[in-house]
Amino acid sequence: MSVPPSERRVLFLIADTGAGHRSAANAIHHAMRMLAESPALSSPRHAIPDHRSPARTSRVYDNSGWNALIVDAFVACSRFPLRKGVSLYGPAIKHSPRLYGQFFRITNSKSRFRTAWRFAKPFLYQGLAHLLLETQPDVIVSVHPLLNHITLQVLRDLDVRVPFLTVVTDLVSIHYSWMAPGVSECVVPTEEARRFAVSNGMPAKRVHLLGMPIDPKFAQPPAGTRAMLRAELGLDPDLPTILLVGGGEGAIGLGDAAMAVGLSDMPVQMVVVCGRNKTLYTRLQQARLRFRVPTGVLGFIQNMPDLMHAADVIVTKAGPGTISEAMACGLPIVLTGAIPGQEEGNIRFVSENELGMVARTPSAVLDALRELLTPCSPRLALLRANVGRMSRPEASFDIARLILKYLPPIGSPSAWARAQRSAAARRYRPRPGHLSRQPRQGLHTLNAAFTASRGRRRTLQGGRLLAVLRARTGDRSRRIARLTDIIGARALLLRSTSLGKGQLRRIHRPRRLDEDTAPTQSDDGM
Ligand code: UDP
Numbered sequence: 001m002s003v004p005p006s007e008r009r010v011l012f013l014i015a016d017t018g019a020g021h022r023s024a025a026n027a028i029h030h031a032m033r034m035l036a037e038s039p040a041l042s043s044p045r046h047a048i049p050d051h052r053s054p055a056r057t058s059r060v061y062d063n064s065g066w067n068a069l070i071v072d073a074f075v076a077c078s079r080f081p082l083r084k085g086v087s088l089y090g091p092a093i094k095h096s097p098r099l100y101g102q103f104f105r106i107t108n109s110k111s112r113f114r115t116a117w118r119f120a121k122p123f124l125y126q127g128l129a130h131l132l133l134e135t136q137p138d139v140i141v142s143v144h145p146l147l148n149h150i151t152l153q154v155l156r157d158l159d160v161r162v163p164f165l166t167v168v169t170d171l172v173s174i175h176y177s178w179m180a181p182g183v184s185e186c187v188v189p190t191e192e193a194r195r196f197a198v199s200n201g202m203p204a205k206r207v208h209l210l211g212m213p214i215d216p217k218f219a220q221p222p223a224g225t226r227a228m229l230r231a232e233l234g235l236d237p238d239l240p241t242i243l244l245v246g247g248g249e250g251a252i253g254l255g256d257a258a259m260a261v262g263l264s265d266m267p268v269q270m271v272v273v274c275g276r277n278k279t280l281y282t283r284l285q286q287a288r289l290r291f292r293v294p295t296g297v298l299g300f301i302q303n304m305p306d307l308m309h310a311a312d313v314i315v316t317k318a319g320p321g322t323i324s325e326a327m328a329c330g331l332p333i334v335l336t337g338a339i340p341g342q343e344e345g346n347i348r349f350v351s352e353n354e355l356g357m358v359a360r361t362p363s364a365v366l367d368a369l370r371e372l373l374t375p376c377s378p379r380l381a382l383l384r385a386n387v388g389r390m391s392r393p394e395a396s397f398d399i400a401r402l403i404l405k406y407l408p409p410i411g412s413p414s415a416w417a418r419a420q421r422s423a424a425a426r427r428y429r430p431r432p433g434h435l436s437r438q439p440r441q442g443l444h445t446l447n448a449a450f451t452a453s454r455g456r457r458r459t460l461q462g463g464r465l466l467a468v469l470r471a472r473t474g475d476r477s478r479r480i481a482r483l484t485d486i487i488g489a490r491a492l493l494l495r496s497t498s499l500g501k502g503q504l505r506r507i508h509r510p511r512r513l514d515e516d517t518a519p520t521q522s523d524d525g526m
Helices: 020-037 073-077 082-087 089-095 097-106 110-123 125-135 145-158 191-199 226-232 254-263 278-290 304-310 320-328 344-352 362-373 378-390 395-405 415-428 441-453 462-473 475-486 490-508
Strands: 008-014 066-072 139-142 164-167 185-188 207-209 241-245 269-273 295-298 313-317 333-337 356-358
Touching (some): 020 066, 066 073, 066 125, 082 110, 110 145, 145 164, 164 395, 185 191, 191 207, 254 313, 254 333, 254 362, 278 295, 320 333, 333 344, 333 362, 356 362
Parallel strands (some): 008 139, 164 185, 241 269, 241 313
16 A cells, blocks of 8 residues: 555654653754755764664655654543643642652652553553554654653554654653663763663664754854844843743742842843743742843743843753753853752753853852853853853754654555554464464454544544454553552543544644744733
């Protein structure tokens, strides 16, 4: 069965815990689009080792005829209580970062992660299976650690061999859940992350040190001088400019640092990006009336590259996305703290490589800024040189090329079509020794359902899908049923058909890939 070019599909699995995962997926997708639009970019700057079959290795990918879908798998596919649990990430890192850190540490080993995941899996497995059946991707890219093992499990149960790549979006404090044996490729951003992956069972040939995916706009030379960019943003062109950020959630010391700078007498101006933290946004909008430093307070913004190019220094929590973006813009970094567990290693990364300064208290922030913003500051010059040297601004392009290599050539059957064919072959030519076994009803029913739904883009009958998954998963489904019985959630599991349909309808409305889920707040005269 030939697959029309427009059917080739890359599925990015993300979760909007913070904003880094969506930013990374958007960045890779943007790089893929740019590769398609300008063929000159298609020759890799860094050679990407390729260990697959010579036939596929020698294929020249044409960068066209694909489309991409970015899906928050927890919003689209999971159910209560997992869905609710994941949505608590924002409040947890704002109000109880230590508690979150405990959770990170407790689950950060092979056995403990497995135990935790065994409890969580029933609340995501079926929705994810719906998503994969409905979208039939040719390549899946996971940009979130909690989606790797389960996606591989669903693909194994469905017996469909879709290339599955993980892009690790933590710099050095890597959670064990990132390491999923069986992935086609695992992309890591730093040497520490590469070592962690290899020492935790990932085959070295599948681990690629390509850098952190950041939007190509961060690496592009700005359209003018800093003064010109400031003027365009409505800022004073001649005043040193501090950018304050706390990740997508506006967390970890952002409010205190903004208050300290605002009430100081430094000859500077500042822009505070509160992200999705509406409480902080409102508080700072009121407080800035008392500030002596000219201040712009913003909500969740889409033009971070413009602000980074216009600023002299950034004050931020140790978010891997923000650190990597600041490095690409040649911006020295002042770190106010880190999300316990997952970002603590980034503080060491920044201080050991002399990319910035660590200032955990408001007075330390002021000291650091005074040192960096004195005219001709030697420290500022040193930090700028170091961030420029360590940055990997082309990472998104390298990752995009790796993904594009996995798209099946135009006209060749997709993994889903191959799965259908092989299921048919198994059914009509049973191998000796398999005759006594039950026919593979599961996949056969599944394929019939595929065929029935093809073209009409209709979701599968939930009951039938459940039967298919039960047949495919055997004992596992019995264990799941037992668990759901115990916690009284069986009814939810059986009702999930209608839930799944509603979610899939939402998935089917393709998003503009540069848009974000967060409400954009007013930009207060910037
Ligand atoms: N970001 C953004 N707009 C905002 C706040 C943040 O686009 O208003 C982006 C930022 O550029 C970065 C990501 O959100 O790409 C934050 O990622 P990071 O890893 O620093 O922190 P997280 O939010 O994931 O904790």
